[in-house]
Amino acid sequence: MNLKKLGWNNNLEENIKKSHICRDNVGRVIFHSGKQYKLISKDGELIAHLSNSYLNSIESKSELPSVGDWVYFKQIDKFRPPQILKLIPRKNKLSRKVSGEKTEEQIIASNIDIVFIITSANQDFNIRRLERYLTIINEINAHPIIILNKIDVCKNYKKYINEIDKNLPNVTKLPISAKTSENIEEILQIIKPGNTIVLVGSSGVGKSTLINNLLGYNRQAIDETREKDCKGRHITTSRELIMLPNGGMLVDNPGLRELQLWSSESGISKTFEDINELSRHCRFSDCFHDTEPGCAVKKAVDQHKLSQKRLDSYKKLLREQEYLDKRRNTYERRKKDKQLGKMYRKVLDIQRLKGKKQ
Numbered sequence: 001m002n003l004k005k006l007g008w009n010n011n012l013e014e015n016i017k018k019s020h021i022c023r024d025n026v027g028r029v030i031f032h033s034g035k036q037y038k039l040i041s042k043d044g045e046l047i048a049h050l051s052n053s054y055l056n057s058i059e060s061k062s063e064l065p066s067v068g069d070w071v072y073f074k075q076i077d078k079f080r081p082p083q084i085l086k087l088i089p090r091k092n093k094l095s096r097k098v099s100g101e102k103t104e105e106q107i108i109a110s111n112i113d114i115v116f117i118i119t120s121a122n123q124d125f126n127i128r129r130l131e132r133y134l135t136i137i138n139e140i141n142a143h144p145i146i147i148l149n150k151i152d153v154c155k156n157y158k159k160y161i162n163e164i165d166k167n168l169p170n171v172t173k174l175p176i177s178a179k180t181s182e183n184i185e186e187i188l189q190i191i192k193p194g195n196t197i198v199l200v201g202s203s204g205v206g207k208s209t210l211i212n213n214l215l216g217y218n219r220q221a222i223d224e225t226r227e228k229d230c231k232g233r234h235i236t237t238s239r240e241l242i243m244l245p246n247g248g249m250l251v252d253n254p255g256l257r258e259l260q261l262w263s264s265e266s267g268i269s270k271t272f273e274d275i276n277e278l279s280r281h282c283r284f285s286d287c288f289h290d291t292e293p294g295c296a297v298k299k300a301v302d303q304h305k306l307s308q309k310r311l312d313s314y315k316k317l318l319r320e321q322e323y324l325d326k327r328r329n330t331y332e333r334r335k336k337d338k339q340l341g342k343m344y345r346k347v348l349d350i351q352r353l354k355g356k357k358q
Contacts, residue, residue, distance in 0.1 A: 001042050005247045007111060007194050012070060015089050021072045026088065029069045030241035037065060037084060039073065040241075048073045051083035061104065062095070063087065067239040067251055068110040068196055092140035094198055097260035103327040105262050109198045109239065109251045112142045114190070118201035118210065119146065121154035121175070127167050128313050131271055132259050133200060134171065135317060139267030142198075145172045145190065149206040152177035167310055170273075178210040188214065193247030200253055211252055214244055261321055268321060272314045274306065289315070 006028050016023060027039030027046065035050045048071075050064070058064065065071050070088040094108040094115065117133045119125050130146060137144040146164060151157040157175055164173050176183040187210075191197060199207045212218045219242070242250045261267075269276055275297060279287060283294025289311065290298075300306040 001040065001044055003042055004194055006040060007113075007196050007249065008070075009194075011091065012088060016072070019072075019086070019088075021086070021088075025074055026070055026072055028241065029065050029067050029071060031067065031238070032065065033238070037071075039071065040243075041073075046073075046082060048082040048084050049080070051076075051085050054084055054086070062093075062107055066093070066107040066110050067241050068112065068198075070111065092142060094136060094140060094142070094200075095262040096136060097262050097324060099260070103324070103330075108200070108253060109196075109241075111196055112140065112198050112251075113195045114143045114145060114197045116197055116199045116210075117144060117146045118149055118199055118205045118207050119160075120150045120205045121148055121157040121160050122150060124202055124205055125160050125163075127163055128309070129202075129259070130164070130168065131310075131313050132261075132317070134168065134271045135264045135267040136259070136261065137267070138270035139264045143172075145174060147187070147210070148173060148175040149178055149210065151175045152180045152182060167307070176210075178206045178213050181213060184213055188246065191244060191246060191248035195248045196241075196251065197248060198251040198253065203254075207252060211242060211250055214250070215242070216245065261317065261324060264317070264321055268314070268317050272310075275311065275314050278306065 003023070003026075012026075013023075016026060024042065027041035027048070029037055030040050030045070031038040035055075037048050037050070039046055039048050065084060065087055069090065071084045072086040072088060073082045073084050075082045090110045092112055093110045094112055095105050096108065098104045098106045115133075115137045117130060117137075119130065125148075134144055146168070148157060148160055148164075154160075161173060161175060164171065174183060174186055176187065178184070191214075199210070201207055239251060239253055242252060244250060275289075278297045278300050279289065281296035282289070282292070284292055287295050287297070289295055292298075297306065297311065301308050301311060
C-alpha cells in the first residue's frame with residue numbers, strides 16, 4: 001500500500017524524522033473499538049492494541065487515537081498483537097462537546113481535508129443547523145461542501161439552494177441524488193487521491209446510500225426514512241475510514257442528533273463574516289447589536305439586508321461558546337488541582353518513608 005494514497009505527506013514525514021520513528025511502523029486508524037484498533041499501513045490492514053505505556057501517558061480521552069489518526073506501532077513480542085506506542089501529531093481534528101453535562105471533547109475524525117455536510121431536500125433541511133456544522137468545520141480549516149441530497153423526490157429543490165445562497169453565499173453546494181446517481185460524477189471529481197473526506201449529517205439524509213454509490217456496491221446498510229417527518233434511524237453505529245476506488249477516503253459517521261460546539265471562536269467568526277464586517281461600522285467597538293445607538297448590524301436587519309434569524313443564530317453560538325469556555329476553564333483548573341494534590345501526596349509519602357528508615 002502506497003502511504004501517499006492514505007494521506008501521507010511531507011509534514012507527517014518531518015514529524016516522524018524528528019521523533020526518530022521508522023516509516024515501516026506507521027499506520028492510519030480506520031476503525032477502533034475500546035483498546036483494539038484496526039490500522040492500515042504499507043503492508044495492508046492489521047489489528048493493534050493500545051500499549052499500557054500509551055494509556056498511562058495521557059490525561060484525557062481526546063488524546064486517544066481516533067479514526068483518521070496516524071500512529072506509531074511496534075510488534076513487542078510474537079505472543080501479542082502490535083502495540084500502539086505514539087500518536088503522530090494531527091493536522092486537525094473535527095470535534096464536538098460530548099452529549100450531556102460532561103465538559104469533555106469528542107473527536108469525530110482527524111487529519112481531514114474536506115467535510116461533506118449532507119442534508120436532504122425535505123423537512124430535514126435546516127439552515128441554522130448548517131451554520132452550526134460550518135462553525136466547527138471552519139474552526140479546523142477543512143473545506144466544507146454542502147451536499148443537498150434526494151433531489152429526485154423534490155419537485156422544487158432550487159428553493160433550498162436559494163436558501164443556502166441567501167444565508168451562506170460563499171459555501172460550495174451541490175444538489176445530488178445518491179439513489180439515482182444524479183450529479184454523482186461531480187462529487188467524484190472533487191475527491192482526489194489521498195484526500196480524506198468526512199461525512200456529517202442527520203440520520204436518514206443518505207450518507208450510507210452516497211457511500212455505496214461512490215464505491216459501486218452496497219457496503220453500508222441503509223434504511224428508509226419515516227414519511228411523516230423524514231427522519232431516519234441510526235443504521236451506521238460506528239465511525240470508519242473507507243477507501244474509494246479512485247484513491248480518496250471517506251469517514252462515515254453515525255447521524256448526529258446533537259452538535260454542541262467545542263472550541264469554535266474562529267469558526268464562528270468565519271461562518272458569520274457578513275455580521276463581523278457590518279460590526280466594524282458600529283458606533284461602539286463592543287456593540288452587542290441589541291439596543292445600542294449607531295449599530296450597523298441592527299440597521300442592516302431593519303433594511304432587510306440581514307435576517308433577524310441569522311443574527312439570533314450568531315448570538316446564540318457566541319453565548320454557547322462563552323458558556324463552554326467557562327466550563328472548560330473550571331474543568332482544567334480542577335484537573336490541575338488534582339494533579340498538584342497527587343504530587344504533594346507523593347512527596348509526603350517519600351518523606352515519611354525516609355523518616356522511618358532513619
